[in-house]
Structure formats: structure tokens, C-alpha cells
Amino acid sequence: MKILNLERSRLGAYVRTQITHFFPVGSEQDLRVIDTHLEEALSRLEHCIAQVRLWTPGQFDVLHSSQYCIFLYYLANTIWKREQARTVCVKLFLLNKALNAIDCFYEIELPNVFFIGHSVGIVLAKATYGNHLVLYQNSTVGKNHGESPTLGDGVILYPNTAVLGNSFVHSRSIISQGVSVINQNTRAGCVVYQGVNGGLVFKEPKHNILADFFRDA
Template sequence: MGSDKILYLSQSFFRRVYKKITHHPDYLFYKAVTIHRKYRMAKDEKRWVKTFCYSILANRISSKYNLELYGKFGEQLRIWHGNIVINGSAVLGNNVNLHGNNCIGENHGKAPKIGNNVDVGYGSTIIGDVVIADNVTIGANSVVTKSFDEKGVVIAGCPAKVIKK
């Protein structure tokens, strides 16, 4: 959780206090990510009282800021704008950037697995039994319904395809 704090709130003490008081989006997204991370940890450890408490907090944040972050995600999940939905079965790697209005959902009970250092553009949707390799950039308003195993490519379109290697 320390790396999330550094990612979202790495400025001076006064800037961090200003962000907290003014409800700056960086502070709100940091708060949402940490509470959802604690919820997931409590659920995995089968601590039912903690799971219940964190689920209440997570549901409040979800409804207030349009963030549903129920999947497993690695360190430094960066959210730039709201309206994010991550299905509970989805797995995201480290250093994933979500630029807003994204849906990472399941299809027929199978959810995506996203690698490390993936940049998901604004309005992109990733649905189904999909595996995204490391260092992939997904263009804005793309719909990803098949796996991309090649590292370091740029994919875009509806349906998504490789546009740059």
C-alpha cells in the first residue's frame, strides 16, 4: 500500500493536506484503491467481519465515485478518471494505468488477465477470457475480446487488433 501512496500523493505535506481537504481526485482514487485492496485481502484470508466492514466502505466509494474495483490488482494501479468497472474475477498486474470509463468484465464466467505495465486508454473495454501481455498499450475506445500474447505492442479498434509493434 505504500507504493500506492507514493504514486497518488507523492508531493509535499501541504499538497497532500490540500488534496485531502479539497477531495482532489488523486486522493479519492487513492482512498478507493486502498479500501478495495484491503477488502480483497480480508476476503482472501476469510476474515468475515473485516470483509463485511470493508465491503460496506467499498460499496459507499463505488456508488459515490463510480469505481467498482473488485478484481485482483497488483501494485501501483493508476486511475486517471472515474467510471471504472473491474470484475471480481479479473486479474491485473503491476503498474496498470486506467484512463477512465473502462470496463474489465467477464463473459461466460471467464475474466481477463492483464500483464504488467499495461496502459488502457479512455473508454476501452476488455471482456472475456483474454490474456494481455506485458508492456501493451490499448488505444482509446477499443474493445478487446481476444488475447494478445506479444509484448510491447499497441492495440486499438473495435474489435482490437495490433496496429504497431
């Protein structure tokens, strides 16, 4: 994969420099684990980018905030799964939070293909996430009384949405801007609007909205 605005050989050092700038604590030697798992993280990112219609396959721009946000998640998640190097993973999580205003913990299992429109204000809890997920600013997936939601494949969360608690968001559900799904289920393949008294209203989309985002949708 071609890396734009930075030589590939400098990517590991680039990430380590950012971490030490924001969080000048601990041993810099511990950060060398980043280099060990960099290629696997880039491979995961390349697969994701290849499916996003708005992005050029085979190209990763380190100055593209959404792409870099996804890269930092994949890097932290890869390191956690391979070595459980908690301190490094925490620093990568905090770096993503500082740069992109996203709360996306490294232990969360996000899908192989997902798209972030704008990362600002996104909060993701330890829930179940399906493939081809779309996230926009201020969207929240969170627990309620200890219960966490399940999101099927092809779910779109538009700005200022929330999916909380014991909710099942069925595949290809499109949560409209400002809608909250709290301890409720959606209908598959429908646009979800806010009804009265916290209820939900479902309407069929006029076209395949998911195909606007992904090449294989």
C-alpha cells in the same frame, strides 16, 4: 506516511462516519475492524503512491479522489484477506462505488502498484491483473461466457476501453481509447488500436509511455 487534510488519528472514524451516513444499517461496533487493519492498508497505499510519478511519495491526501479510491480498495481487500468480514467489506465496496463511481470488488487481487486516472465508470471483474496497471474512466475488465481475461505487467487501459473474456493482454500493452479486446490476445510492448471487423492493430510506441506514470517503469 503523512496524511493531508485529516489527522491520522481520525482516519478510521472518518471512514466509519462515511459508511454510517450512506448505509445506516447493522452494528457500528462491527466497523471497528477498520481500525484493526488501517495501518496495513495505509502501508500498501504508501508503497503504491511512492511509485506513481504524478504523486508525492509519503503523502496521502484524503481529498484526492483517486488516492482515496485506491485506499478504500486496499482497506476492504486487507480486511477480507485477514478476517473475511463480509458485511464491512461490502460497505467499503459500496462506499467506493458511491464516492468514486467505481465497481471494484474487495475479493479482486489488484497489484501492489497501480494508477487510476479518473475512476468514474471503471468496472473490474475477477480477472488476473499484473503490476503497474493504469486505469482510466469507463475502462472495463470483464467476463464473457464465464471466461475472464489475464492482464500482464504494465498494461494501460485508456478511457472507454474493454478487455473481456478469454483475452491475454501481454505486458506493456497500451489499449487505445475506445478499443475493445474480446477473446483476443495482444502483442507485448505495443499500442493497440481497433481494426476492422473487431480485429486489432498493433504499433510500437515512440517512447516508454509507462515511464510517464511510474518511477520504476
